[in-house]
Each structure stands twice: as structure tokens, then as C-alpha cells.
Amino acid sequence: MTEALSRVQTSFSPITDSPMVPINIKLEGSNYGLWSQVVEMYISGKDKLGxxxxxxxxxxxxxxxxxxxxxxxxxxxxxxxxxxxxxxVVNFIRYPTAKQVWDSAATTYFDGTDTSQVYELRRRVFRMKQAGGSIEKYYNDLQGLWREIDFRRPNPMKCATDIQSYNSILQKERVYTFLDGLDDRLDHVRSDVLRLKTFPSIEQAYAHIRGKIYDNM
Structure with missing residues (x-):
């Protein structure tokens, strides 16, 4: 997702009202959460959110x-x-207003719960492995899926203490998932993370492992 947002931000400069300026995220059904955030940010940047x-x-x-x-x-x-x-495109092109296109996309791809989409996203998370690829790509792919899940399944808690406890549990689960998908050659680095005195966030775990990898190069 980070890479995707970077590509989109490139298209913001220079600011122009030309309809040909591309939004480099394509709605394809399963990525509505990311698409809607990127498009809303883009249109807001053009001062046309209304x-x-x-x-x-x-x-x-x-x-x-x-x-x-x-x-x-x-x-x-x-x-x-x-x-x-x-x-x-054929499903939306005949709507006469931009708002109707926007609302129809939301109705079609996001119903407030998106149970089936969350299920599929979670399956993709649990099946994802580094599989010999770069640590950066593996981490960014996981983060993109988690952000999509968070968008579709927001934290329902209201109490600040409960929110903090929930986020702490969620962070640990994500660190475990991240570590589990690492290549076997990184077993020693995985063990280092698990032995840290203060259990790390997912960002800290990634930074620690990435640093170890590059230290050994």
C-alpha cells in the first residue's frame, strides 16, 4: 500500500484540473477500501470534494x-x-453525476461490514510468506492487507483503555504472523525479536529484522 500511495502522490504534482491526470489505483472490486481513500484524497486535493x-x-x-x-x-x-x-466501467458510466457514481461504487463494494471481503483478506494474510522475496515487499504486502482489513472492520470500542488493550493484542498477533511468514534462513533473527525485553510493534519488528539483514550483507 505504501508503494501504491507513493505512486498516487506523484500524480498530484503539478495540481491541474485536467481529467487526464491519472489516479494510479484501479478499482477492481476487492480493493474498494484503498481505492476510495486514495480517490477521496485526490479529489479533495483538487478542491472538488463537493x-x-x-x-x-x-x-x-x-x-x-x-x-x-x-x-x-x-x-x-x-x-x-x-x-x-x-x-x-460499463456498470457506472451511465450515471449522470459524479456523486451517483461514487455512491453506487460504495453500495456495490462496501456495505459497512464486508464480511466476505474481510474473510478473503484474512485468508490472504495467513497464506502470505516471504517465499524468497525481499523483506520489504513481504512487509509492505502484509501492511496493505492489514490496512484494508482495518478499514472494513474498524475497532468498535469506545473506552480509551479498551482501545489500547485491543491494539496491543492486535499488534502482537500481527508480529507473530509476520515472523511466521519469514524464510527459514531468518530463524535466528526471528528468535532475536521474540527475545526482546519489550515486545515490539510490527513496525519495530520489521525495522529490527531489516537492520539485521543489512548488517550481515
Whole structure:
């Protein structure tokens, strides 16, 4: 996800209202959480968020502002359509307003719980292994899946103490998952992390292992 956001941020500069400026995340059904965050950030950066959140409703045809609204609505709709996989475009292209496209995508791919998507994302997490690849790619892939899960299944707790306890448990589980997927050649480094006096966060565990790898190069 970090790599994906970096590619998207590149497309923000220079700021322009051209509908051809790409959003380098394509909605393909299973990545709605990431897609919606990136697209909302992009449109907000263009100062056109009102076209998807309802702040800029369509004025009457005879209103002096209608022509400007029609042009900018088409532009924002173009950003949304161009950020979708080609196979999905036919499902949204006929909506007349950008807000309708945005709302329809939310209705189609995110119902507030997304149980089946969370299940599939968790399966991908548990099956993911380093498998001889770089530690950076393995870590970033895991973090992307976890962020998608967190978006679809937010922490329901309200008490600050409960939130802290929940996050602590979650961090430990993620460290265990991360360590379990490492290549066997990193067994000694995995053991180092488990012996740390203060149990690390997932970010600290990654930094520790990455540092050990590069120290030995």
C-alpha cells in the first residue's frame, strides 16, 4: 500500500484540473477500501470534494452556475471512471453525476461490514510468506492487507483503555504472523525479536529484522 500511495502522490504534482491526470489505483472490486481513500484524497486535493459528498448539488438548468457545475461534474466523473478497471466501467458510466457514481461504487463494494471481503483478506494474510522475496515487499504486502482489513472492520470500542488493550493484542498477533511468514534462513533473527525485553510493534519488528539483514550483507 505504501508503494501504491507513493505512486498516487506523484500524480498530484503539478495540481491541474485536467481529467487526464491519472489516479494510479484501479478499482477492481476487492480493493474498494484503498481505492476510495486514495480517490477521496485526490479529489479533495483538487478542491472538488463537493461533487461526491453532496456539497455541490446540481443547480437548475437555467441557473448561471449550471454550465460551470456541468463541466466540473463531468471532470470529477471522469476521474472516477478512469480510476476503475475497464471491466467495471460499463456498470457506472451511465450515471449522470459524479456523486451517483461514487455512491453506487460504495453500495456495490462496501456495505459497512464486508464480511466476505474481510474473510478473503484474512485468508490472504495467513497464506502470505516471504517465499524468497525481499523483506520489504513481504512487509509492505502484509501492511496493505492489514490496512484494508482495518478499514472494513474498524475497532468498535469506545473506552480509551479498551482501545489500547485491543491494539496491543492486535499488534502482537500481527508480529507473530509476520515472523511466521519469514524464510527459514531468518530463524535466528526471528528468535532475536521474540527475545526482546519489550515486545515490539510490527513496525519495530520489521525495522529490527531489516537492520539485521543489512548488517550481515
Amino acid at each position: 461533487y461526491i459528498n453532496g456539497d455541490y448539488p446540481q443547480p437548475p438548468d437555467n441557473d448561471p452556475s449550471f454550465r460551470k457545475w456541468r463541466t466540473e461534474n463531468a471532470m470529477v466523473k471522469g476521474w472516477l471512471i478512469n480510476s476503475m478497471d475497464q471491466s467495471l
